[in-house]
Every structure is written in C-alpha cells, then in structure tokens.
Amino acid sequence: MEIKKVSMIGMGAIGCSVAPGLFKALGNGFRVIADEKRKSKLESGIVINDETYKFPVVSPEEKGDEADLVILAVKYGHLEQAIVDIENQVGPNTMIMSLLNGISSEGIIAKHYGEDRMIYSLTSINAVMKGNAVKVSLDSGEFMFGEKENIISERVKAIAKLFEEAKLPYSIPENIEYAIWKKYLINTSINPIAAVMRAKNGFFQDLDSMKLVRKSIIDEVQKVSNAVGVCLTDEDCEEILTVSKNYNPNGKCSMLQDVEAGRKTEKDMFLGTLIELGEKYNVDVPIAKFLYHMISVVEEANEKGMQIA
Template sequence: MKIINTVSIIGLGALGIMYAEHFSTQLGKENVRIVADAQRITTYKRNGVFANGMRCDFHYVTPEQPVSSADLVLVATKFHGLEEALQAVEGHVNEQTIFLSVLNGITSEREIMKKYPKNPVVYCVAQGMDAVKESNELHYDNKGILVIGNEGGELQAHTQAVAAFFEKVQLPYLVEPNMMHRLWGKFMLNVGINQTLAMLEGTYGDVQIEGEARDLMQAAMREVIAIANHEGITLSEADIDYWMDVIATLSPTGKPSMAQDVAAKRKSELPLFAGTVRTLGRTYGIPTPVNDRLFTAISEKELRYR
C-alpha cells in the first residue's frame, strides 16, 4: 500500500485553507505545497491567510516551479476553476500520485480521470463542517469529516492509502462502502441548502427550524431524488432525514459556500447544482420547477453585481 508523505493542494477557499492548515501542522509545511500563480502568492504573503484568527505559515509554489511528485493532490478549487487547476498541478503528478477532490457536485472526479486517466482517484464527500471564508480569513467551529470511497464494494488500495494517511494526520474521516450513494446524497443536500440560502441570503439557522426556507430546501432535494433514481442511485426521504441531522450540527450563524459567494458578489456554482439538475431533468423528462426557480433567482442576483 502506498504511503502518503507529501501533499500538493490547489485552491485556497474555505476547505483548502482548513486542510492546508491541518496538514501543514501535522506533516510540517515543507511537505505540504500550496500551488498558485505568482500574483496570488504575492497577495497571500502580503496580506496573510488566517484560520480562526491565526496567520497560516504555508509553503507556496507556482505551477512552473520544479518540484518532486506529490503522493497526494488535493483539489479544493471552485468547479469553474477545475480545468485550470488540473493543468496547474501537472508538474506535481506521476503515475502513483493519488487525487482527492473536495469539490461539490457529482462530476469533479470524472473530470480528473479524463485529465489523468492513469492516476488513482478517491471519491470524497466533505460534510459537517461550518467553515466560512471572508476575504483572507477563515472561521469554523466544526471541522466535520471527509467521507471517502471508490466505485464498487471492494475497498481499493488507493482508498486504503488515503484512509491510512488520515489516521496518521488525525483528520476525521469515514470510509463509505456505498460511495456513489453518499456522493449523490451530498449533491442532493447541496442542491437544497446551498441554493436556498444563496437565494434568501440566509444562514444555516434559517433551515434548522420549520418554515419557508426549510420547505424550499427540501423541495429542491426531492427533485434530485427523482433524478437519482433514474441514474440507478436509490435516494429516499430517509436520506433527507439523514442530512437534516447533519445540518442540525452546524453553527446557526454559518453559511454554505454559495451564500458566501452571493454575499461577496462572486460567481457561484449555480451551473453545478441547478444547472445539473435541470439538464438531467430534461434528459429524463422529470419536471424541476423548484430548481428552475432557484436558477432564475440566483442568476438574476449574479447579473446585478457583475
């Protein structure tokens, strides 16, 4: 089994900072490389990157800088930056390098496999964290867990290697034997909670109680259930109940990534959520009125601040 000693991370959003800080503390910053272009690195060094009030001491490298191959590449960009990110880490990859994506949605692993068909990719769902990034500062109360697995029931060697690495660095994780179900379940959650709170410009507290926001979120999730069943993934009301229990653990003042994007007037991952649901809905002849509404409302917000 491969032993993971070096990590390259692309993307310093909320999750990128959280895991970069954790791995740098556990492994030593020389073994954790943050890949970014020269202009961004200059900004990071000048302004600092902070996690819960503490300035992070990261090891930055540009895509052009010669480096040894990484044992693990952690992809933590936004989806619209994935293609550029995969190109940027090319110099960090050999055929034994394992990829792990903490991106939302159901497609990032497939995109990685297209770019690096010879490399092992571990499926991953990040859940239970309440990280909020504002400018260059990250705040979180709950680090959550990373759920990892692979297609098929048998645990593959590269998934075992990542699990052993998480044990070594004391990062909370769970190995999921039915990973595709988990991946679609998290997608269902994001379609509901990310888009609802982005449209309403709300916080987790708004969907932790009965009311319009919670009802809208669950209605969007039910449209994913109908589509998932056509994809051969069995989701049900029990899965909504499971994710509601996860939501209950989050800080009521926290916001999901799309709500943070709207607050900061950034481009969101709307195409990844409602965009995917609407496309698959048309493919299977399934109406998606709730996601249509969310798509229109959030698109209008983005047009006003662009």
C-alpha cells in the same frame, strides 16, 4: 504504500480546513499550487483559527518531484483551470482527490487524467473565510473518501493513515458515491434557496413553510438519482430535512456567502448539473431551472452594483 508528498490547489475555506494538518504532518512534503498573484499573498501568510501559516508554495509552471496525492479544493468555476495547473504535480502513480461539493467534479477531472487516479471524496467541515482569515471547526464535520468500487484499497488505507497523522476527522463510507449524492441533496436543497432569499441557517430550522420549499427541490434530486441508478430513498429525503437542526442558526451557507461577497456562485455545480442530468434522463426539474435563473439574476445584479432589498 505511504504518502510523503501532497500538492493542493485552492486555499479558500475548505482548502484552509485541511492545509494546517497536512503541513504539520508532512512539513515541506506539503505544498500549495498557486499562480504568481496568489503565491505572493500566501507567502506573506494566511491566518487560520488565529494562527498564521506560511505554507510552501509552487507555481503551476514549476516542475519537480511528482506528488503522491493531489488535492483540489477550488471553487467549481475555477476547476478547469485547476486541472491544467496541477499537471506538473501529476506523475504515473499520483492519486487525485477532489474536495469540491457536488456530484460532477470527479468525472470532469477523470476526463483529463483518467478514472484510475481518482479517489472519490466529500467534506462536511464548517469553515468560513473573511478576507485573509479563516475560521475552521473540525469538531462538527469530517472528510469522507473511498474508491468508486467501494473497496478498502491500499490507496485508501494510505490516505486514512495520512489523515490520522494530520489529525483530520475522516470516515470511509460503505458506498462513497451514495454518500456524495446525499451531501449533494443537502447542498442543493439549502444553498440555492438561501442565496435567493438571503436566508441564514435558522430559516431552515424554524420555518415549517421552508420545509415545503426544500421538499420541492429534494423531490427533483431524488427522481434524478433514481434515473442515474444511485436511488436516494424516501428515508434519505426525510433525514435531510432534519440535518440543518445541527447548524449554527446565525451561520450562512457557502452560496449565500458568495452572493454577499459579490462572487460568482456555484449554481452550475449544484443546479446546472441537475438540469443536465434531467435532460439526459428525461426527468423534469422545473424547480431547479427556476432557482438557477433566480440566482443568475442575483449574480447579474451584483455585477451591476444593484442592491436586492
């Protein structure tokens, strides 16, 4: 199996972290799916690490050759529309990979296109978007992917070969679902807190009291993971508290960036999913609910032009 055609939707920070490598590896075999408004913007060029790229762009309405692989790199709030927009790129043998954070996007996509198409994945790449320019660091993270059944299939081998050709850092974890939950544990214990407190990464490195705040939400994620059957361990939870030591202390997580830019956050992906699973499995998650409502306040304040000191 060889991947010759890749279609991707979503050219935010994460999309821009993968697009240059795929474009260099595939040439016109790589294309970005975008509506007319975004299409004209992309065709004028997007700056990634101080280099301007003009990627091939197709509209959702255009019909053509099916892609071997479709990658979704949109924000959670745009996922449902993206699922519709990729339809003309999906053929009988197309694989679908979601680079969204969280634990729910693969299941949502599978409801539309079937579980058999899904390649499970996550990313730990550091990328920041400011206006029409993106700074990406491929040295401090990687892409992870695999089959839900944790077998090294021909599909996984083909994606690995593609990522090697694209010079994109990757790994294939022994248990992809477990790896996704561990990343979810990191995100859920940092992003919402940072968004509410306007806290840069340094707050999560130097303040002992912040560890207590994080532990409260970490405990809820662990309890839900046990109910679901993923079973994050106590060691996982302790390890998560040290991960932030590797971050740039002046850096900002994605949810804080969204808040400062006046965008809607991904609170539903991180906290909403946890609340839903808590209700489904009868696990109390009061901290998740509190943070969810606090971020709702921040979003509403942004919408009304109110400043939170």
